[in-house]
Amino acid sequence: MNTSAPDDSVGIVTPLLARFDEPLLLSCGRELSSYELAYETYGELNARRNNAILICHALSGHHHAAGYHSLDDKKPGWWDECIGPGKPIDTKRFFVVSLNNLGGCHGSTGPSSINPGTGQPWGPDFPPVRTRDWVLSQARLADYLGIDCWAAVIGGSLGGMQAMRWSIEYPERIKHCVVIAAALKLSAQNLAFNEVARQAIESDPDFFSGSYQSHASVPARGLALARMIGHITYLSDNAMANKFGRDLRSGSLGRGEEAPAEFQVQSYLRHQGSQFSGNFDANTYILMTRALDYFDLTLDHNNDPVSAFRNASCSFLVISFSTDWRFSPQRSREIVDALIAADRPVSYAEIEANEGHDAFLLPIPRYLDVFNAYMQRVGRDS
Amino acid sequence: MRLDLSHIQRWIEPHSRVLDLGCGDGEFLQILRDQRQVRGLGLDIDRHYISAAIARGIDVIEQDMDKGLANFPDQSFDTVVLALALQAVNYPDRVLEEMLRIGREGIVTFPNFGHWRCRLMLGIQGTMPVSSFMPHTWYNTPNIHFCTVKDFEKLCLDRGIRILERNVVGNTNRPPMLSTRWPNLFATTAIYRITR
Numbered sequence: 353m354n355t356s357a358p359d360d361s362v363g364i365v366t367p368l369l370a371r372f373d374e375p376l377l378l379s380c381g382r383e384l385s386s387y388e389l390a391y392e393t394y395g396e397l398n399a400r401r402n403n404a405i406l407i408c409h410a411l412s413g414h415h416h417a418a419g420y421h422s423l424d425d426k427k428p429g430w431w432d433e434c435i436g437p438g439k440p441i442d443t444k445r446f447f448v449v450s451l452n453n454l455g456g457c458h459g460s461t462g463p464s465s466i467n468p469g470t471g472q473p474w475g476p477d478f479p480p481v482r483t484r485d486w487v488l489s490q491a492r493l494a495d496y497l498g499i500d501c502w503a504a505v506i507g508g509s510l511g512g513m514q515a516m517r518w519s520i521e522y523p524e525r526i527k528h529c530v531v532i533a534a535a536l537k538l539s540a541q542n543l544a545f546n547e548v549a550r551q552a553i554e555s556d557p558d559f560f561s562g563s564y565q566s567h568a569s570v571p572a573r574g575l576a577l578a579r580m581i582g583h584i585t586y587l588s589d590n591a592m593a594n595k596f597g598r599d600l601r602s603g604s605l606g607r608g609e610e611a612p613a614e615f616q617v618q619s620y621l622r623h624q625g626s627q628f629s630g631n632f633d634a635n636t637y638i639l640m641t642r643a644l645d646y647f648d649l650t651l652d653h654n655n656d657p658v659s660a661f662r663n664a665s666c667s668f669l670v671i672s673f674s675t676d677w678r679f680s681p682q683r684s685r686e687i688v689d690a691l692i693a694a695d696r697p698v699s700y701a702e703i704e705a706n707e708g709h710d711a712f713l714l715p716i717p718r719y720l721d722v723f724n725a726y727m728q729r730v731g732r733d734s
Numbered sequence: 735m736r737l738d739l740s741h742i743q744r745w746i747e748p749h750s751r752v753l754d755l756g757c758g759d760g761e762f763l764q765i766l767r768d769q770r771q772v773r774g775l776g777l778d779i780d781r782h783y784i785s786a787a788i789a790r791g792i793d794v795i796e797q798d799m800d801k802g803l804a805n806f807p808d809q810s811f812d813t814v815v816l817a818l819a820l821q822a823v824n825y826p827d828r829v830l831e832e833m834l835r836i837g838r839e840g841i842v843t844f845p846n847f848g849h850w851r852c853r854l855m856l857g858i859q860g861t862m863p864v865s866s867f868m869p870h871t872w873y874n875t876p877n878i879h880f881c882t883v884k885d886f887e888k889l890c891l892d893r894g895i896r897i898l899e900r901n902v903v904g905n906t907n908r909p910p911m912l913s914t915r916w917p918n919l920f921a922t923t924a925i926y927r928i929t930r
Binding site: 667669685688689692693695697698699700701702704718721722724725726728729732 | 751773775781784785786787788789791793796797805806807810
């Protein structure tokens with residue numbers, strides 16, 4: 353057991369729960385009469401309440417973005433590389449809010465929560481939730497915390513999409529928007545991968561059309577498979593080659609060997625899959641991938657991202673990674689070009705990185721350098 | 735501030751929108767912002783400059799001019815600046831055309847290869863010029879398209895580009911009248927304000 357957290361960590365943090373009894377009208381037309389959001393905060397809100405940063409999580413993320421829940425934790429929060437004292441999102445300067453989105457499975461109201469109408473878990477009856485619903489619920493959380501205007505809303509991947517949605521839905525409540533490894537909408541290829549992931553879950557006999565909780569079962573194999581597919585899209589060809597190559601974990605490729613050999617990459621993916629299926633809810637995974645599929649910043653704006661961004665009044669930082677093929681640099685440039693055409697202040701950096709989409713979570717020196725330079729500016733503006 | 739930049743500063747209208755192609759660390763845009771309340775956007779390909787410009791609070795886009803500027807809409811800026819970068823791009827003529835498509839006016843500065851010292855080195859010594867102003871050897875230089883004052887003005891004439899103003903920076907040890915009177919021979923840096 354460690355006796356203390358590292359110096360550049362926010363240390364031990366405790367998740368909090370905010371309860372909302374004002375009904376939330378969702379974009380699907382249904383209403384949630386009440387709901388809870390799990391969140392964490394790091395740093396101190398200043399007297400003028402203008403140093404608050406909202407962190408939006410990606411597909412499988414949650415509120416635990418930085419620090420440790422206990423000294424026994426093996427790993428810190430998912431974005432600990434970027435959040436903490438002296439890090440780009442500097443907790444000596446900023447008050448950081450990180451939540452688990454509505455529909456999640458880490459403490460916020462979602463498919464595995466109890467439906468107050470039936471006393472049973474929501475399961476597949478939980479209403480579909482879209483990015484704009486998340487942003488609305490995040491705005492309610494801001495009200496709850498007494499934050500009128502975020503110094504910045506920041507997110508990578510699906511989190512970056514929420515940040516962009518913030519910029520056009522609540523222009524008066526956000527001063528800076530940081531969009532990392534994201535896109536204006538999913539491509540056909542992105543949609544295809546999400547569909548395969550959902551099919552993997554839905555075809556698991558333990559899924560029971562989503563009612564697995566009432567059957568006391570878990571579609572662990574389907575969920576693991578979905579994660580394995582997703583995980584491949586987070587890594588680059590190069591990153592996989594460097595990490596595993598064709599190394600064998602067991603068996604041999606020599607003549608006269610009948611038993612199948614096992615490659616390292618196989619066992620890695622299986623490990624990732626089984627780890628994930630023990631910690632994540634299948635209905636939430638389906639809900640999150642659908643939210644990702646349906647996200648289209650231009651939908652209410654004649655498919656024109658320029659006219660969408662004309663509603664924004666904040667400044668933007670957009671970052672992409674050279675080997676990211678899930679949301680490639682080209683997708684980020686589409687965001688940047690629309691912002692330029694809409695005459696919004698924007699900076700853009702394309703980071704040379706080997707790690708693919710996952711790069712946004714990793715301590716790549718130039719990435720941290722650019723991010724840090726921009727956050728200094730956010731700090732000066734607050 | 736670099737001499738060519740202090741010359742062109744007064745050509746930039748307060749509160750206007752300026753695109754600086756090859757903006758480096760953003761120093762010029764910062765001066766324009768602080769002194770002329772200009773809304774600036776920089777563009778550079780050098781990764782070291784990107785975070786330096788962002789740290790100054792200057793908006794900058796990491797982009798390679800040689801791959802085109804089609805992502806900038808027509809007439810979306812008041813002024814497009816290309817300071818000491820014309821000689822370093824693959825297609826200087828295309829960049830000039832693009833500058834005047836994107837901006838109402840363009841400002842171009844470049845080292846004058848017609849300067850008498852260059853001519854002396856090439857003509858008498860028979861070697862490519864190297865000086866404190868052009869410090870690179872011919873085989874290791876970002877400057878791939880040198881031109882003279884005369885060359886540039888001919889290109890403008892051929893392409894229907896109007897020269898609104900010309901300014902020159904000469905050798906500071908000599909009377910400025912020399913470079914003003916005979917720019918192609920005495921200007922070290924040529925400075926132009928152009929439009930369609």
